[in-house]
Amino acid sequence: MSTILPNSNENEKSNSRMLRFFTQAKIGTFLHQSNIHKEKGVSARIIVQFIFALVLHGMGFSRALESERIPKHFQKDTVYDLLKNPTYNWRKFLACVGSYLVIKYILPLTSKDRDRVLIFDDSLFSRNRSKVVELLARVKDHTTGRYFKGFRMLTLGWSDGATFMPLAFSLLSSKNVASRYREMDSKIDKRTVGYHRRQEATQKSTETMFNLLDSIHPKKLGAKTVLFDSWFAYPAIISKIVKxxxxxxxxxxxxxxxxxxxxxxxxxxxxxxxxxxxxxxxxxxxxxxxxxxxxxxxxxxxxxxxxxxxxxxxxxxxxxxxxxxxxxxxxxxxxxxxxxxxWEIECFFKVVKSHLRLAKEFQCQSYDSMTAHTTIVFLRYMMLSLSAREEEDPKTLGQLFYMCCDELDDLRFAEALMTILEVLGSMLAEECLLTDEQINEFLDRFFNKLPGFLRNPLLNPGAA
Structure with missing residues (x-):
């Protein structure tokens, strides 16, 4: 886990796909602009990076905290304090990151004749085993016709037919009080972003659509058309969008x-x-x-x-x-x-649920925590989507996901082996009284004898 922790030399030197994405997407800048920050201790960017990388390391949250490589000041409450803060504007953060990536990296490589669209759809956000989750409701899964405990995740995304980028979402509860298992926390300050998101969760999805549209700038994204299925296709809704x-x-x-x-x-x-x-x-x-x-x-x-x-x-x-x-x-x-x-948004729902552990990684009870974690899951998809755009040969997002997991394993292996070699070099200097030039010559010969699949990660540990 050292590749995602602060004060790490390996972290500064590493050039992994994950760290490149955090630099490309200006995560630290947009966190600050969205009022997501820590007054003391570990920075918000490092905590987001830690959560982001959990799925790539194949670790759950509890197991990651038990790792010996986690500093003592990095505790469970450090993460949850960030996730459950109602003053943090996660919607603005996601919209800023998604819009920036589209404008900076995708539009310049897209023909002006190609149709760019915005897509609305909703999907089941299941919390079927939960009881005390804030605003938990009885919702219908339209694909199966069955009812579950959870939320309807209304999502707005951008696509040019080749790349999909999520821009905004809302976890919808139920407008009917009788269908809600639990109400919102009465202690939430009504002036906060978190309170307004909770109010929005009990509205009709057709009303929330316009809140999501207002959070982005369609013209800057080059979008001229909105797509959605028959669940939202009412003349009043269509006319309002056009007008x-x-x-x-x-x-x-x-x-x-x-x-x-x-x-x-x-x-x-x-x-x-x-x-x-x-x-x-x-x-x-x-x-x-x-x-x-x-x-x-x-x-x-x-x-x-x-x-x-x-x-x-x-x-x-x-x-x-x-x-x-x-x-x-x-x-x-x-x-x-x-x-x-x-169809791009249907593939998006499949990937975030099957590979990126949407609604599974954290069993949060706070509505703010679910919103924050879902935002980070969407960031993971953005990284895969951008990587798929940059790949020279076609790869599915699932293949790219497993490549990222393997990459982090290679980084940890290379770091461990380099540590062993450094100890070997110091031992040669102390026990055999060799000069630095003799030790470096010995190590160079050793490297040249290694097979390529071992030598390349050692010489260039951040290569994707």
Missing amino acids: NYPLHVVCMIKRSPKIHYTYEGESYTLNKLYKKVRKKRGRAKILASIVVGLGHDDENGNEIQARIVFVRDRNRSKKWLALLTTNLAHTEEDAIRIYGKR
């Missing part, structure tokens, strides 16, 4: 008898619209498209228009799905292609 932000919307829409669209001066449900339009013959994948009104006006008083594209459901050939785009310049193929980028 208040410099963004278009592409989304899946649901067949609800309560949702109506305007066509030729009449109001229709989605099913009635499908019956009215003329379908293409044969086995066409795109069945039809139609321009409709959303029933809401823009800032000029004109009704907001959108194109609905009906496509064949590939899983059920006799059924159909409907996509909506507010950009009338989009062709039917454009709408389908751009919506396909939404």
Whole structure:
């Protein structure tokens, strides 16, 4: 664990992928800008680095604290005091880091003709064995249809179709008091960021969407479109995004008898619209498209228009799905292609849960602690995502994750062997009365005899 601890010469010399990422992403700077700091003791950057590296070392928090290489002043309370502080603005920190990486390292290498999108989706944040977690609620997992204890993790991310970067999230409880197992801590200062996040957790997800959008700058990120699935696809929500932000919307829409669209001066449900339009013959994948009104006006008083594209459901050939785009310049193929980028966030959820120990590494009871740890998990994904962008040969994020784990193991092995060689050199000087030149010549010959897979980590211990 010495590669993540303060006052370590190895730490200063090491050039591991993890430490390069902390430098690239300006973690220390953005922690300070987000009011995340320690008044005394170990700095906030070192603590974040310690938590960040746990999964790469294959260690749990308790086991890491038992390590003999951890200084005595680095205790359990040191970490938890940072995580549970309600005054720290973790959302601002994540948005700053994600936006900086996109603007600095990704946009310069992305063609201006390539579509950059913002993606909304939610996923289950399970705490099924917990009882006293703050704002714990009974939530439904939409993938299985079952109910669990936990939260809905509403996430906003950026993608160009090749790289996904998480920018903001909110752990949503339930608006219904009867569905919550525990209320918020009554001692929380109402002036703090933590209190406002707790208030937000009991809102509707469609209201929280706009809080997340307000935390970033879409124009600086080069994003022109927002993607989401049918859970958020209401005309009022779509119209509000188009009216208040410099963004278009592409989304899946649901067949609800309560949702109506305007066509030729009449109001229709989605099913009635499908019956009215003329379908293409044969086995066409795109069945039809139609321009409709959303029933809401823009800032000029004109009704907001959108194109609905009906496509064949590939899983059920006799059924159909409907996509909506507010950009009338989009062709039917454009709408389908751009919506396909939404799959990036599904892959993101899979990686953070399967590899990066989301909701598993710390069994926190404080809402602030869960928010802080989830932010650090998202940082881990950012490192993998940026590494995948920089790799010369294609690697999955899972492969990159295991490469990072192996890299830290190699660093610790190289450090241990270098220590042995230093002791050997001092022994040769003391016992054999050799000069420094003779010892260095002996060690050089020793290095040259080693096989390459041992010699390279020793000569360059930080090489990725």
